[in-house]
Amino acid sequence: MQNHNNLNDIGVIGLGVMGKNLALNIADHHYRVSAFDLDPVKVQGLVTQEQQERAGQASRILGCADLRHMLDTLQKPRILVVSVPAGAAVDGVCSALIAAGIETDDIVIDTGNSLWTDTIAREARYQHQFIFFSSAVSGGEVGARFGPSLMPSGDPKAWQHVAPIWHAIAAKVDAKTGLPIERFEPGNPVTEGEPCAAYIGPAGAGHYVKMVHNGIEYADMQLICEAYQLLHAGLGMSALEVAAVFERWNQGRLNSYLLGISSEVLKQADPLTGKPLVDMILDTAGQKGTGLWTAVSSLQLGCPAPTIAEAVYARAVSTQKSLRGLLSQQLQGPRALTLTTSQQADLINALESALYCAKVCCYAQGFQLMAMTAKEQHWQLDFGQIAKIWRAGCIIRAGFLQSITQAYAADPELSHLLLAEGFTQELSEQQPLWRQAVVAAVMQGIAVPCISSALAYYDSYRCDTLPANLLQAQRDYFGAHSFERIDRPAGEHYHLDWPAAERTLSRIR
Numbered sequence: 001m002q003n004h005n006n007l008n009d010i011g012v013i014g015l016g017v018m019g020k021n022l023a024l025n026i027a028d029h030h031y032r033v034s035a036f037d038l039d040p041v042k043v044q045g046l047v048t049q050e051q052q053e054r055a056g057q058a059s060r061i062l063g064c065a066d067l068r069h070m071l072d073t074l075q076k077p078r079i080l081v082v083s084v085p086a087g088a089a090v091d092g093v094c095s096a097l098i099a100a101g102i103e104t105d106d107i108v109i110d111t112g113n114s115l116w117t118d119t120i121a122r123e124a125r126y127q128h129q130f131i132f133f134s135s136a137v138s139g140g141e142v143g144a145r146f147g148p149s150l151m152p153s154g155d156p157k158a159w160q161h162v163a164p165i166w167h168a169i170a171a172k173v174d175a176k177t178g179l180p181i182e183r184f185e186p187g188n189p190v191t192e193g194e195p196c197a198a199y200i201g202p203a204g205a206g207h208y209v210k211m212v213h214n215g216i217e218y219a220d221m222q223l224i225c226e227a228y229q230l231l232h233a234g235l236g237m238s239a240l241e242v243a244a245v246f247e248r249w250n251q252g253r254l255n256s257y258l259l260g261i262s263s264e265v266l267k268q269a270d271p272l273t274g275k276p277l278v279d280m281i282l283d284t285a286g287q288k289g290t291g292l293w294t295a296v297s298s299l300q301l302g303c304p305a306p307t308i309a310e311a312v313y314a315r316a317v318s319t320q321k322s323l324r325g326l327l328s329q330q331l332q333g334p335r336a337l338t339l340t341t342s343q344q345a346d347l348i349n350a351l352e353s354a355l356y357c358a359k360v361c362c363y364a365q366g367f368q369l370m371a372m373t374a375k376e377q378h379w380q381l382d383f384g385q386i387a388k389i390w391r392a393g394c395i396i397r398a399g400f401l402q403s404i405t406q407a408y409a410a411d412p413e414l415s416h417l418l419l420a421e422g423f424t425q426e427l428s429e430q431q432p433l434w435r436q437a438v439v440a441a442v443m444q445g446i447a448v449p450c451i452s453s454a455l456a457y458y459d460s461y462r463c464d465t466l467p468a469n470l471l472q473a474q475r476d477y478f479g480a481h482s483f484e485r486i487d488r489p490a491g492e493h494y495h496l497d498w499p500a501a502e503r504t505l506s507r508i509r
C-alpha cells in the first residue's frame, strides 16, 4: 500500500470541489497526497481544511507551489489525478506536465466528464510522454469526498498501480444486500464492503459508460419531474404533498438517490419568502452536454434511446421560456378534469407503476447503447460489473440496480434488459397502469415526454410487425430505394416500377 520513503503516493491537480474532495478522500485512506492548483488560495484552502479535519494528526496532504514541485514529491511511477473541466483544460494540464518533466511511465488520470472519443485521441497523443489513463467519477461533491462510483479505463498496466487507491476511495456496497454502506465522517471512511470501482476497458470505454450513466441520469431526473408535474399541476397537490408521495414511493421498488433528494427538495422552504423553494425556482434547466452526447451517440449507432433524447429535449424546451410564455396565452388545451379522491388515489398508484416501468426502459436503453458501442469498438464490457458499481456512490444509484446486477449474473450475454425474466414479467403486469397514467396526463394536457416515450419504446419492441413495410414502399415509390419481401430470402431486394402505367416488380439484387 503506502510507501515508506518520503515521497507521496499520488498527486491531485485541480482543486475545485471535485479535486479537493477526492484529495481529502484519498488522504482519509492513509495515502499521502501532493496537491496543486493554479490558484494558490485553493491549495492553501485544502491544506487548511485537512488540518482542521485531522487536528493534532500528521498531515497527509502537501500543497505544491507548481507542477515541478509536485513531480519532485511523488514516488515513481507517478500517479497524477487531473480534476479540471472537460475539454481544452485537460490538454492544458498535459502540456504543463510535459514542460514540468513528466516521465514516460508516469500515469495521468483524467477524472472529468470528457468526451470518450477525446480520451481515445489523448491516449494516442501522449503515448510517448506519459500514460494517459482516465477514470470517470460519479457522485458529485459528497461522492468525491466519501465514496464515488469510479469508471476507470485505459492501459491495464496503469490500472494495476491505480487499483488499490481506487478500490479504497470508492463507495462501498454490502455484498449480501447490495445496499450502499454510507458514512459521511471525515477521517472515518468506509473500508468494508464491495468497492464501486471496476476496470471498464480500453481508453474511452470508461468515459463512454459514464456518458451513458449521465444520459440515464437526465432521463431519470426528467421522469421524476414529470411525475411531480402531474401531481402538482394536474392534481393540484402542494410541494409538501408531492414530497410525501415521493417519500412513500422511495420505500419501495422506486428507491433511489434521485427520488430521495427530490422529496427533500420539495420539503425545503424558501429562506426569503417561506414558500416552498421549488415554487420560487425559475423553470429553465441547465446542462453541460453529457446527456446530449448520449442522445447523439444513440442516433449515430441507430440504437433507440428515445427516453434519454426526450430528457435532453425537455431541458431545451424549458429554456425557451419567453416562447412558452407567449404560446401559453395562445394555444388551447383540454379542460381541467376534476377527479374524486379515489380516482386521485388510483392515479397516484398508476403513476408509481408508470415511473417504474419507464425507469426500467431508460436503463434498458442505456445498457443497449453500451452493448452496441462495445461491439463496434471491440470492448469486452462486463454489464453485471457496471450495474454493480452503479449501486452506490453515483447519482443514478437505485435499489433496482441490484435486480439489473442479478439479471446479468443470471445471463451475462443478456441481449436486452427487457428480456430478463423478472423485468419481462413486471412490465407485462404493470403496463395497464402505465397506460392509465399516460392517458391521464394526455387528458389533462400535461406533457410527460419521458414517461410516454418509454411506453412507445416498450410498445415498439413488443410489436412484431411495425409500419416500416409502408415506409419501405414509400421510399421505393419516390426514390427507387427497393424493399425486401417477407416471402423471399433476406438480402433479396425488389423494386416496383411505380411511375409506369403497368407496374412491374423486378428483383434488383
Ligand code: 6PG
Pocket: 113, 137, 138, 139, 140, 214, 217, 286, 287, 288, 289, 290, 291, 394, 395
Ligand atoms: C455525476 C454527475 C455529474 C454532473 C453532471 C451534471 O455522475 O456525478 O453526472 O457528472 O452532475 O455532469 O450534468 P448537467 O450539468 O449536464 O446536468
